[in-house]
Amino acid sequence: MKKSQHGFTLVELVTIIILIGILAVNVLPTFDGSASYEAHSHRAQLISALRLTQQRAMQQTDPDAVAADQPYCHQVIFDKALNVARYGVPNRLDCSVISFAGWQPDATGFEVDKKYQVSFDIDGKANPSAVTFDSMGRPIANASLSLANNCLGGCTINVHSSVETLKIRIESEGYIHAI
Template sequence: MLKFSMSKQAGFTLVELVTTIILISILAVVVLPRLFTQSSYSAYSLRNEFISELRQVQQKALNNTDRCFRVTVSGTGYQVSQFSTRNGAVCSGTALSPNPLYTEAFQGGAQLVLVSTNSSNFSLDFDIDGSTSLACNGSCINVIANDTVMINVSSEGYIYAN
């Protein structure tokens, strides 16, 4: 009697290999760049957050004519303070609290830069009409992260994204 010995070979089929290579290439193109770099949305997120913050402080200044509110920006973050008096569009007097109302730190090397002076250290005071102490109309603040986006302030006090 003849015996045929058929050895079974273990391995993958061509379809399985091609499918695996396609999945790995999709992951390499789409997912891996997002894991190793900051998202390009960080500038947009910071811009939207800071515009919301400025509008909130502007509303506080409009509603509290006896107090002054200031947003102080530094290279590492910003803080909001409240002062006892105002002199036109500039906060004066003493701070009502030795500590700011709140402080927010920038993440991942992001920063805000005032366009007119190219400085990352500046402050914004709001007068009773809602306009700021900034001497600009239009593009006033650069938000720098992976991308650079602008914050515009109109002479009437309207704060908006570019």
């Protein structure tokens, strides 16, 4: 009499489970859309822009300009107009400029495409907001904005997407990091 075998061996079952695990790790994140990826990439770009502005503040300390009360402006402004979130340095010579009229994105600025629904704020306050650095790389107050919209003494910058909120922390002594 012949015995028939039905089912899978243990090796076959383990192999299938491993293949399903590999597919799940590689395929499932694509069903979330690109919003999560966009938030992470914008957070990384924003950290780079903040660090660049901070380094410029620490390197461009012209004593003649400071004595003449015309030092460079080392700040990053956050704004949202016409449903477009943006950040950048609208004017390096005048810290009272907090609008982006005529501004073109550069190494310290970016304009988010509307389709990604990414926005920024400092400690949950309404924009415009600003992070201004002194010659030691520490966040200070911008006289053109209320104290609530500044990063004086450290702050948390929120990067909002339709999927999650990512955070960037600027400590009172100038350390910038993702949390």
